[in-house]
Amino acid sequence: MNRRPDTRQTRRKNRKRRQAAALVALMAVFIVAGSAAVRHVTSALAAGRSAEVPVEEAATDSSEDKKKVVVRNSRTAYGIDSGEEDTIRDYLDTWFGALADLSEQDVTQYFDLSDSQGAVSAAIDQTALSFLVGVRSLQDNDLRLTGYSCGVTYTGAQTLENGDLEVTLEEDHAVRFSFIDGVDSYSSGIEHSFVIRRDGNNCRIIEHQKEEDGYLLIEERYDEKSQGAVHAQSSQILDQIKSELLDQARQDIDALSQAKSQAAAGSEPAALCGHDYDRTAAVAYAMDWVDPLSVIRNDAWGRYDEYGGNCNNYISQCLYAGGIPMDTEGEEQWKWYGDSVNTRQTASGRSGSWAGVEEFYDYAEGNTGYGLAADTTANLYTGQAGDILQYGVDGVWNHSVIITDVVKGADGSVKDYLINSNTTDRINYPASAYAYSDLRLIRILGWND
Secondary structure: OOOOOOHHHHHHHHHHHHHHHOOOOOOOOOOOOOOOOOOOOOHHHHOOOOOOOOOOOOOOOOOOOOEEEEEOOOOHHHOOOHHHHHHHHHHHHHHHHHHHHOOOOOOHHHEOOOOHHHHHHHHHHHHHHHHHHHHHHHOOOOOOEEEEEEEEEEEEEEEOOOOOEEEEEEEEEEEEEHHHOOOOEEEEEEEEEEEEEEEOOEEEEEEEEEOOHHHHHHHHHHHHHHOOOOOOOHHHHHHHHHHHHHHHHHHHHHHHHHHHHHHHHOOOOOOOOOEOOOHHHHHHHHHHOOOOOOOOOOOOOOOOOOOOOOHHHHHHHHHHHOOOOOEOOOOOOEOEOOOOEOOOOOOOOEOHHHHOHHHHHHHHHHOOOOEEEEEOOOOHHHOOOOOEEEEEEOOEEEEEEEEEEEEEOOOOOEEEEEEEEOOOEEEEEEHHHOOOOEEEEEEEEEEEO
């Protein structure tokens, strides 16, 4: 996901202003440690079968076991007590329970609403959950969950000056969506920060931060409208933000439904280019370089998670693995020979199009000579495995993903895509399940001399 270059710094400054208004002295800490990597990709995708084919190793657990929050490492190593851990687990269980039924549940019950910062943080979280439930409910596909497992890996904890405990952790989760029940969809590397206050036997959240698309969208809009201060009218501001975003989502999803109907009525003509694109190799690379439980990156390339997101760097690597050559010629370039931006027509540095979402689209759309041949005008629902999707909101395109499989209905029409991505890291995730509702397709045709 690509956000504004200064988004993370701005969010942290805004957070401090809200804390100051609440007279709470907090210190931010993000201690990142890798969680144990366990490779597991659905057997259907590995075998190249359709997403409609149930996975052979379908869960045999009871229905209770299919919905759970598990902790993957020791809380005691970080000085986290059972009450603080239970608060985090209960919060996450309520969140996923709401997504399972697509019915809003109350996450504010875990916050200290008597604290002004706690009340604002609770309102942001509740709005983010309500918005995601709303967007998924608007989609044609049934995005309720038949099962979920949410993993928690603690990465740090420290006691703040006022006695509150700040806990940082990474979330991973595996979910099964109703319309493709039998296919596991994974997300990993979702960073959380909880500030928890103990009052006797009770633990309540004072602040929560989360690095995931839907939450960030709501939080950033709130910070823009409230100027980062604890605002007496925070609920009204957030209600307005949610209403505006859902109105836009309805328009986007209506347009996508029309595109889906048009695609079902006819096929796109084949486009010719000099050399084929190896879709199988591109998808295989996409599967190799994302993990269900932890963040993994290929050290041979740069890493841009802290600079707006690693999503387009990841899909560029996939295309390169599929045989698309680096392009150092002319004004439209696509290359990575090093981390420094270099637009000279030489095999050195990198182009903005390698790691930038908008820049990559401009390259795909505008390149006419050597290198990538792509179609940016095709119907959204004419994509194939190995093609690229980009997500946006309000005309700003900020996330690129690679299609790993096409989900088709009984009549052979496209119902959805399964995608892989970085920042957030996802495997076999339905394209329609994102909080972002606007999509565009980049069909990869091959490359030319």
